[in-house]
Amino acid sequence: MAERRSWWGWGLEGQGPSRPQQEAIATGLAARFGREVTVADPARLEDLELPPPRIQAPESLAPLCSTGTYERAGHSYGRSYRDVVRGFRGQFDHPPDVVAFPADEAELASLLEWASDADVAVVPYGGGSSVVGGVECPADGHAGVLTVDLGRMDGLVELDRTSRAARIQAGILGPALEDRLRPHGLTLRHFPQSFEFSSLGGWLATRSGGHYATARTHIDDFVESMRVLTPAGAVESRRLPGSGAGPSPDRLFLGSEGILGVITEAWIRLQDRPRFRSSAAVRFERYSDAVAATRAVVQAGLQPANCRLLDEAEAASSAGSGGGVNLLVLGFESADHPVGGPMDRALEICAGHSGSAPDGVRSSGPEDGGGAQREGSVGAWRNAFIRAPYTRDALVAMAVIVETFETACTWDRFADLHAGVTQAVEKALVDICGGGLVTCRFTHVYPDGPAPYFSVLAPGRRGSEISQWDEIKAAASEAVMSNGGTITHHHAVGRDHRPWYDHQRPELFAEALRAAKAALDPAGVMNPGVLVEPRG
């Protein structure tokens, strides 16, 4: 059973911190919070008593389907904090009745046909890493719920080296995708924190945020064409580098979160692997200087691949700055040419805003053999980054509240948004948890505004963690929205963001989307509860 996916938490079973490591973390947190922190044990699979399946797949589809406890429990939730807490407790009130694993589009079409005919809700499932309730099963309104796991549709179908693009099936996970591209010297370079256990189809359905901090920030920008299987049939756009022929068909399905159909494959734009790199960490005493410098760098058109501004709290907690300093982490990269020029200019701009880089610039290129070495170092950071969810799960065992939320806003509103959100969350943490920490970094930056990403850490009350977090999240979301932010820059809407999304998106756009859904999903079975309610 080694290498089996955890049915309640992140990633693979047995990959998180060991029990002694957990105890050490608990001791550290107890000192930090000034209260006792204990480590509990997760529920056991064999103790779970799931409600019996309400539906049964037709005989012809039975071989693709499972009603086993491990599969149903494992596909009940995404991997947000509230998901993992429920999984840890063994609380599975509304698991999918059936989990299907189609191997190809014909099998998928049969599943959608059955679901439409039998009023079975369909939840498309890629890697299962949603943090917004995107793969959670609706409690009622349908005869039952069928979760469709795309994991078997994971091939690289075609590769065009000349145009640097590949046709790839939606169910492929990040590492397998990069493994298939590596022999061709190509990469997608899409590294969300969920990289190891999120899929191409999931990235497309949720408009995932990727590797590049500037310019091409979302997976959207890398789509040449898509193929989507809807209950009404297949939709396939023409493979094109650019077009102006009517509203973009792809843009209707990018971010559609499974409510219109299942993305089955896409032609994706690829990159040559970077050979030149340059990185630096710039320190600022005042946050306002750091923000102004970041804005100036991106408005100068420099397009760093990495442009991560950590506020004082974030620099202390995640970069060990020792406090009193805001940190702008800059990185440039290229497969073709040295990137020292833009880095020098960026540092010059930062210096004009009282920013200094005491550790200097680390550059590497193929000629000094530094490429591989830097890849190693970047790889090490990336590994730590993508292993963070395991640590998060360990904190769940300690009843610690640990979650993130993110937004984007225009520069003119950012100072108020940062202050307003920080204040609102700090107040909520005091009121609800007796204290805690909220920190902020930029994940992506645009000429007209940043995408701030907030992290929260607080002592929870065992058994009440979810309602505690829900209150904190509501306070945070109110502050984000009233300060002109988006309810999500790259985490999607799902079911959890609905109240604020419903406020954000124009009502008549929702009406148009409902109408489009009614045309493509006449039975209204696709991922109900996400984005919009079907027409009554």
Added chain:
Amino acid sequence: MAERRSWWGWGLEGQGPSRPQQEAIATGLAARFGREVTVADPARLEDLELPPPRIQAPESLAPLCSTGTYERAGHSYGRSYRDVVRGFRGQFDHPPDVVAFPADEAELASLLEWASDADVAVVPYGGGSSVVGGVECPADGHAGVLTVDLGRMDGLVELDRTSRAARIQAGILGPALEDRLRPHGLTLRHFPQSFEFSSLGGWLATRSGGHYATARTHIDDFVESMRVLTPAGAVESRRLPGSGAGPSPDRLFLGSEGILGVITEAWIRLQDRPRFRSSAAVRFERYSDAVAATRAVVQAGLQPANCRLLDEAEAASSAGSGGGVNLLVLGFESADHPVGGPMDRALEICAGHSGSAPDGVRSSGPEDGGGAQREGSVGAWRNAFIRAPYTRDALVAMAVIVETFETACTWDRFADLHAGVTQAVEKALVDICGGGLVTCRFTHVYPDGPAPYFSVLAPGRRGSEISQWDEIKAAASEAVMSNGGTITHHHAVGRDHRPWYDHQRPELFAEALRAAKAALDPAGVMNPGVLVEPRG
């Protein structure tokens, strides 16, 4: 009457070549084509006999409306070749019954309400520069046609210098827009050939192609948010630098060509005015080398602002190369830093593909006072570029067929597309006109493919020019489509591209778009015949 817009041709009355200049052009073309070329006179406004208006605006709206011959004739067509030929002949079979000029959204809403109630087709009209029949009046199916000219809604409403963005009304034309931004040191830098007589709203509704040859090629990329007045009400998206909250509302309206509603204003991302420039013309003997070099430059991530590859025929006809050479015109620009580095690297790449730049590189920056001078030279080129439609109209008077078409395709398909399209059009020209010229240049270039733009020049038969061009266009479009291109990269679909667009866009996407249209335009009056037929 000076400065009045021409009711049959491009731009302002009396701005084209003089009669002696026209006679000189005719003599030159006669020698080129080996046949007589004569100059005819356009129809006279006072001789036009338009069908009487079939509808009458309600009294309350009458002050906004005109039924004058000048207004109705002038709003009958866009400014494609077939439009100008018909205007020149005085052929106005289906003019709008009424032309309205709302001054604000309340007036516009009243017009849409009347139209929806009275089954009057509404044609939104910005600058009237469509080359695809986008503003042409449907012949039947409605009680009448109301063309809504947005020209009075042309204000700059709000400007955010920090985020470099402005809220601008849709009816503003290119030059007025730049005039309003100049005092703030900002520019949109969107210069389609129609710049002088096309509007922001028109650019948005048609996904216009702009100044930048790479990266941010369409107006789409500069939209922070939009406001659209539909018959069902207003749709306004939130102003954001980026978002991942569901399918993008703006992307439904970008390219919607007036079928969902009227774009009334948008928050648009702006640029600082460039101060550093570098340009060069690289010569290649073999076209395949030139194409490979262009691909390598853009795949290297260099992002030139100008990257125009002229094939041999185009280099001879529009750059006076003398023949035997393909020309890649490269330009880099920045408001912040010198651009010699990327230019040097681009030339190095070109040299690796047997390209040479015998005239060297022309660079300028603020320190050598060259900024203004280069702006002057670039300005001169731009003036010639945007005055070209006047010359086109003079050729119409000579019964010469002169038109362009454009597409985009992935690199792996380009060689076949270029050969196939050139061959198909050359054959059509011989068959239909006894000869003529077809040339190709790239207007925009992507890492995964170019956007080729073809120009056609041939002797027409007076009275048959339109059917002759329609045959040539059909042959060209068939070749574009069968070689994997898009029917339009930035000229839009309108009514003229419908047969090929209907083939290109996935049928179920059209179904979704029809459904969205039915939700926003329940009476089905918005720009009928464009993009999709309303639901029956």
